Amino acid sequence: MKYGILFVLLITLLAASTVQAADPLLEVTSNGKAIQGCQVFHDSQSCLLMQQDGKLVNVPFQSVTDFKVKAPVFRPWSGMELRSQLRKEFGRGYEIKGSERYLIVAPEGKAGPYADLFDQVYREFWSYFSVRQFAIQEPEFPLVAIVFPNQAEFDNYAARDGIRNTQGLAGYYERLTNRVALFDKEGNVAINVDSSLSSFTGLAALDPTLRETIIHEAT
Structure with missing residues (x-):
């Protein structure tokens, strides 16, 4: 009853x-x-x-x-609150860098370049569609992207999301967690992002599979 x-x-x-x-x-x-x-x-x-x-x-x-x-009113966590939760979850060995639309979790010294790269991908995406009169809404939540240093750690994390077969998988977006997870098998973190160029300068230096994953999942 x-x-x-x-x-x-x-x-x-x-x-x-x-x-x-x-x-x-x-x-x-x-x-x-x-x-x-x-x-x-x-x-x-x-x-x-x-x-x-x-x-x-x-x-x-x-x-x-x-x-x-x-x-009485639902309020999404601020970037600072979400950053604090991520720091508790991933602990030492990882750093967290934020931008307007993304929070990047990556090994020490590697989050900054990826934050810049994700922002550049978004700017190119937004520019492409806005000039064609498509209305693009700003995301309500920052998208969390986790960059693992090797496939073993990536596989362990993917298993938590119920993904067992990761063969040929460089990254994915999980809608239930609102997170992107990927790994950088080539160590391509010293990427150069030139915001003055319309082409993906940073993306061109990446492993092709990782490059396609970032373009697909970050937008």
């Missing part, structure tokens, strides 16, 4: 939030774990919550034991 009441109340709250100008920040307890986020979709079986770092979590209603409105 308790879970039935919770189900009705939660469905009512989610239905109401879909017509509000600003979605509330919800906290749902599922299988003993508290999950915070705003709802982006729900049906009679489950709801999809977007967390403050952009991750998506599917919550089956039958697993919910409690819920509450944590704040």
